[in-house]
Amino acid sequence: MSENQKNPYKDGEGTGNAGKWAMTLRIRLLLLVLVATLPALAVIIDTGIEQHRHLKADARQSVLKFARFAVNYHGSRVAETQRLLNLMAEMPQVRELKTQDCNTLLEELLFGNLNYANFGVIRPNGDVACSGVRPVAPVNLADRAYFRAVMQTRHLSVGNYQIGRFVKKPVLVVAQPLLNAEQQVQSVIYAALNLDWLKQFLPLSELPPRSVVTVIDRHGVILARAPDPKGDWTGVNLEKDVPIARQFIVSGQGEMVKEGRGVDGVQRIYALASLGSTADSHGYIMVGIPSGELDAALNAELLPRIAFFSATFLAIMLLAWFGSEALILKRTRILTASTRQMGRGDFSARARIRGNDEIAHLAAEFNQMGETLQKGHRQIQRLNRIHAVLSGINGAILRIRERDALMREACQIAVQRGEMRFAWIGLIDAATGKMDKAAWHGDGEGYLHELCLSPHPGAVNERYPCAVAMLEDRPVIHNEVEREQALAPWLGQALAYGFRSVAIFPLHREGDVIGVIGLYSDEAHFFEAPETDLFLELAADISLGLEYIDKDQRIAHMLYHDSLTGLPNRKLCEDRLQQAIARAKPHNRYVGVIVVNITGFRRVVGVYGNHVADETLSMVAKYLLGQVREGDTVARLEGDEFAIVLIDMASMQDAIRLAQFLVSAIPSVVHCAEQEIHLTMRGGVAIYPGDGEDSASLLGNATLACTGGKDARLHSVNFYSSDIQKAAKEREQLEQALRHAIEEGRELELHYQPVVDIASHRIVSLEALARWNSPEFGAVSPARFIPVAEESGLIMPLGDWVLSTACRQIDAWRQLGINEIRVAINVSFHQLREADFIERLCSTANAITPHGQNQLAIELTESELMDNIEITIAQLEILKARNFTIYIDDFGTGYSSLSYLQRLPVHVLKIDQSFVGMLGKSESSAAIVRTIVALAQSLKLKTIAEGVETPQQLALLHQLGCDYAQGYLFSKPKPAAEITRLLKMGTLAPER
Numbered sequence: 001m002s003e004n005q006k007n008p009y010k011d012g013e014g015t016g017n018a019g020k021w022a023m024t025l026r027i028r029l030l031l032l033v034l035v036a037t038l039p040a041l042a043v044i045i046d047t048g049i050e051q052h053r054h055l056k057a058d059a060r061q062s063v064l065k066f067a068r069f070a071v072n073y074h075g076s077r078v079a080e081t082q083r084l085l086n087l088m089a090e091m092p093q094v095r096e097l098k099t100q101d102c103n104t105l106l107e108e109l110l111f112g113n114l115n116y117a118n119f120g121v122i123r124p125n126g127d128v129a130c131s132g133v134r135p136v137a138p139v140n141l142a143d144r145a146y147f148r149a150v151m152q153t154r155h156l157s158v159g160n161y162q163i164g165r166f167v168k169k170p171v172l173v174v175a176q177p178l179l180n181a182e183q184q185v186q187s188v189i190y191a192a193l194n195l196d197w198l199k200q201f202l203p204l205s206e207l208p209p210r211s212v213v214t215v216i217d218r219h220g221v222i223l224a225r226a227p228d229p230k231g232d233w234t235g236v237n238l239e240k241d242v243p244i245a246r247q248f249i250v251s252g253q254g255e256m257v258k259e260g261r262g263v264d265g266v267q268r269i270y271a272l273a274s275l276g277s278t279a280d281s282h283g284y285i286m287v288g289i290p291s292g293e294l295d296a297a298l299n300a301e302l303l304p305r306i307a308f309f310s311a312t313f314l315a316i317m318l319l320a321w322f323g324s325e326a327l328i329l330k331r332t333r334i335l336t337a338s339t340r341q342m343g344r345g346d347f348s349a350r351a352r353i354r355g356n357d358e359i360a361h362l363a364a365e366f367n368q369m370g371e372t373l374q375k376g377h378r379q380i381q382r383l384n385r386i387h388a389v390l391s392g393i394n395g396a397i398l399r400i401r402e403r404d405a406l407m408r409e410a411c412q413i414a415v416q417r418g419e420m421r422f423a424w425i426g427l428i429d430a431a432t433g434k435m436d437k438a439a440w441h442g443d444g445e446g447y448l449h450e451l452c453l454s455p456h457p458g459a460v461n462e463r464y465p466c467a468v469a470m471l472e473d474r475p476v477i478h479n480e481v482e483r484e485q486a487l488a489p490w491l492g493q494a495l496a497y498g499f500r501s502v503a504i505f506p507l508h509r510e511g512d513v514i515g516v517i518g519l520y521s522d523e524a525h526f527f528e529a530p531e532t533d534l535f536l537e538l539a540a541d542i543s544l545g546l547e548y549i550d551k552d553q554r555i556a557h558m559l560y561h562d563s564l565t566g567l568p569n570r571k572l573c574e575d576r577l578q579q580a581i582a583r584a585k586p587h588n589r590y591v592g593v594i595v596v597n598i599t600g601f602r603r604v605v606g607v608y609g610n611h612v613a614d615e616t617l618s619m620v621a622k623y624l625l626g627q628v629r630e631g632d633t634v635a636r637l638e639g640d641e642f643a644i645v646l647i648d649m650a651s652m653q654d655a656i657r658l659a660q661f662l663v664s665a666i667p668s669v670v671h672c673a674e675q676e677i678h679l680t681m682r683g684g685v686a687i688y689p690g691d692g693e694d695s696a697s698l699l700g701n702a703t704l705a706c707t708g709g710k711d712a713r714l715h716s717v718n719f720y721s722s723d724i725q726k727a728a729k730e731r732e733q734l735e736q737a738l739r740h741a742i743e744e745g746r747e748l749e750l751h752y753q754p755v756v757d758i759a760s761h762r763i764v765s766l767e768a769l770a771r772w773n774s775p776e777f778g779a780v781s782p783a784r785f786i787p788v789a790e791e792s793g794l795i796m797p798l799g800d801w802v803l804s805t806a807c808r809q810i811d812a813w814r815q816l817g818i819n820e821i822r823v824a825i826n827v828s829f830h831q832l833r834e835a836d837f838i839e840r841l842c843s844t845a846n847a848i849t850p851h852g853q854n855q856l857a858i859e860l861t862e863s864e865l866m867d868n869i870e871i872t873i874a875q876l877e878i879l880k881a882r883n884f885t886i887y888i889d890d891f892g893t894g895y896s897s898l899s900y901l902q903r904l905p906v907h908v909l910k911i912d913q914s915f916v917g918m919l920g921k922s923e924s925s926a927a928i929v930r931t932i933v934a935l936a937q938s939l940k941l942k943t944i945a946e947g948v949e950t951p952q953q954l955a956l957l958h959q960l961g962c963d964y965a966q967g968y969l970f971s972k973p974k975p976a977a978e979i980t981r982l983l984k985m986g987t988l989a990p991e992r
Contacts, residue, residue: 071273124188150175161223171194208294210292245272270286386535428513501520505539594644633647682718734780752974752975754971756988793830796831802826810855821855876904920956947967
């Protein structure tokens with residue numbers, strides 16, 4: 001028997017072992033193919049997910065743009081309606097408000113005009129005067145919000161979307177007042193806009209199937225919906241049934257994009273936007289794209305890929321099963337290696353497999369996927385770089401407070417972090433319109449000289465990207481420089497600098513184009529979406545940063561400068577003065593400070609008004625600026641007070657001469673608003689180092705010198721001295737003593753001086769005069785302590801003390817049977833301007849005055865009456881109505897206008913003692929007294945002559961027709977006890 005015969009199954013066993021080995025190899029091959037393709041499958045799935053996310057994001061952006069477009073269209077229709085209303089307001093049929101003619105006109109305007117549902121005119125009481133749609137019965141629209149708004153503001157009003165009472169369908173009403181010659185509302189013109197524009201605005205065929213556009217009112221009620229051929233949805237309240245609508249209305253936002261279920265149950269991506277401003281919305285628009293359509297589109301794209309991948313995978317498995325090492329395993333290993341390489345992040349990996357079989361196809365798909373991933377990876381890298389640029393520039397905006405530094409930093413960040421080849425910022429010169437380079441970074445500075453030209457029409461480079469971006473206020477982007485015809489004149493230079501893509505973005509400030517930022521990359525297609533949106537954000541951030549810096553600089557200027565004159569304020573003046581002192585100290589130089597004020601400036605305000613007063617201050621400021629040397633400072637400290645800092649003077653004599661020249665040379669008359677304003681200036685001077693070694697002491701001493709020189713001649717300079725300091729200290733001590741005297745009341749006493757009828761010598765009234773006996777200063781003259789009280793504000797409590805004391809004395813005299821004597825108290829300007837003074841005065845007088853018989857008289861000086869004359873007249877009218885007698889004190893010494901005097905509700909003119917004292921000595925004084933008496937008689941006023949001291953003066957006054965006299969000829973001011981004795985006598989004979 002042969003060996004084979006002895007072992008009949010040996011070959012079979014060998015064949016079986018080989019089969020097992022082959023099966024193992026095939027299984028390993030299948031596993032290897034499976035492992036190699038799993039990353040590809042994962043990448044495909046990831047790509048699908050990413051595409052789904054991008055598709056959703058694009059859909060959200062598209063629906064939001066559609067909503068914004070609709071809002072803008074709505075705004076243009078409102079603006080168009082405003083222009084139409086302006087034209088209607090000029091038509092005589094509307095202005096004359098003849099109902100029949102007006103109805104006919106409005107019907108003609110409405111006929112064939114599908115944009116409007118109605119036109120109408122409303123009377124001020126709300127009744128509709130005429131209408132394009134004839135009402136069945138009279139209609140009153142006074143309850144409509146737009147009507148109330150127009151009547152209240154007298155300006156254009158846009159109402160809410162609502163159901164019109166005439167047309168019975170949703171409309172938006174735009175109303176405008178028609179004013180008469182007195183600027184009162186004569187009538188209200190309105191136009192009711194149709195909502196049919198929703199169907200005409202944009203065909204729904206441009207949106208995916210089952211998309212909807214809805215207009216709702218402020219409460220969520222549907223006013224119009226497209227598509228809605230039967231109108232079934234009109235009137236449905238979305239706020240109750242659609243959560244996203246309720247959420248948007250409650251949020252108060254201007255726009256929102258949300259995904260949710262609509263009122264018809266369809267899941268959509270909705271963009272909601274406010275029609276009108278967020279604070280005063282007319283309604284809302286909702287644009288919805290069905291989410292299911294997006295998912296279906298994605299599945300339609302993704303499922304074929306998955307199916308193809310599955311078929312390819314099956315083919316590979318079959319080839320792996322039946323193939324061989326040469327045909328399958330080697331090529332599979334190549335594909336597996338490429339897959340693993342890509343899995344490690346090398347998106348440049350490619351499977352170099354030739355052929356037309358399944359593995360080759362799989363390799364081709366793999367390579368195509370690699371191209372896609374590599375492109376996406378590059379885009380992500382670009383986005384990361386752009387985000388880094390945004391982050392860096394935002395940080396620079398927070399950190400840098402200087403404009404040029406911010407622009408340089410922005411260009412540097414764009415080049416270094418964004419890996420741009422070149423970046424620059426150009427700003428427009430407001431004077432020439434030429435764009436100047438402001439900052440740049442990178443390789444391309446020489447290139448700027450070829451493009452920074454005037455953008456005016458006819459200029460050589462007016463079509464260059466930077467000029468186009470500036471003129472048309474839009475981004476200009478060229479992603480393939482070598483193919484752009486617009487860049488042909490500059491193509492060679494651009495390519496020489498390595499530019500492959502260019503983007504120019506306009507920069508804005510408060511809505512106006514102020515320049516551009518130019519970005520240049522050596523990569524083609526660098527400025528594509530979504531990168532473009534980020535670059536727009538970049539330009540907006542830079543614009544915002546520049547705007548903030550400009551605002552900061554303006555605020556800083558406001559902090560250190562006077563808003564009226566533009567001069568440095570006190571703070572900046574002190575700073576410059578301190579710097580001048582620091583520079584002068586090591587060189588033994590002198591620094592002078594002049595404080596100048598305008599005496600009687602309050603009179604300018606009262607007579608001519610705040611506008612003329614402000615113009616006067618501005619003219620004085622300009623004059624002072626024109627007189628000082630370069631380096632000197634003119635500042636406005638407050639009110640009518642200016643300061644001049646004179647720096648670097650060689651001697652004290654130089655400082656004195658310059659100070660005297662500056663003050664004495666100020667014009668005494670300025671012409672403003674066709675008025676001749678007379679100015680009286682005083683100056684106080686302090687000089688470093690003798691009068692102070694720091695800015696605060698120098699300014700303070702100069703101010704003391706200015707106020708301490710009130711007896712000096714006008715337009716003169718008073719230099720600081722120790723006497724002024726001593727006088728200021730004494731004044732401070734006097735003020736403190738007066739304050740304690742008023743608080744305690746024991747040192748003050750009220751004296752009374754009689755006023756006598758010249759013809760009968762009968763006492764007709766008394767003038768109450770405050771007297772102060774100080775333990776520290778003795779008997780203090782009123783001429784000394786009254787000015788201190790006025791300057792320190794103590795005149796208020798002092799006036800209250802005089803008022804209450806005089807009223808108590810009047811009551812005491814009444815108890816003694818002296819009932820008809822009138823007591824005059826002096827009231828200062830400060831008291832009259834106090835908010836509750838009139839009420840307190842009347843309340844105190846009423847407490848002692850039975851049956852409305854007011855025994856108080858009020859004395860006001862002529863000059864104080866002219867301060868804010870209109871307010872003064874109103875206050876005096878109140879006092880006159882309360883039976884107060886009103887005197888004008890020191891008449892003839894002020895600047896009263898005869899027209900104002902005629903309007904003033906006064907009873908008595910008191911002739912100043914300076915004129916009375918010169919009677920018999922000066923013809924001019926007699927003429928003045930005669931004129932005052934004649935003026936008073938013509939106005940039916942009484943006259944009192946003050947300071948009558950001689951019988952001759954009394955006789956002349958009697959001849960001139962003066963009514964009453966007051967002075968030492970009859971009696972000095974005396975305490976109440978002595979005056980009581982005189983009052984009981986009734987008459988006073990002149991003292992011989």
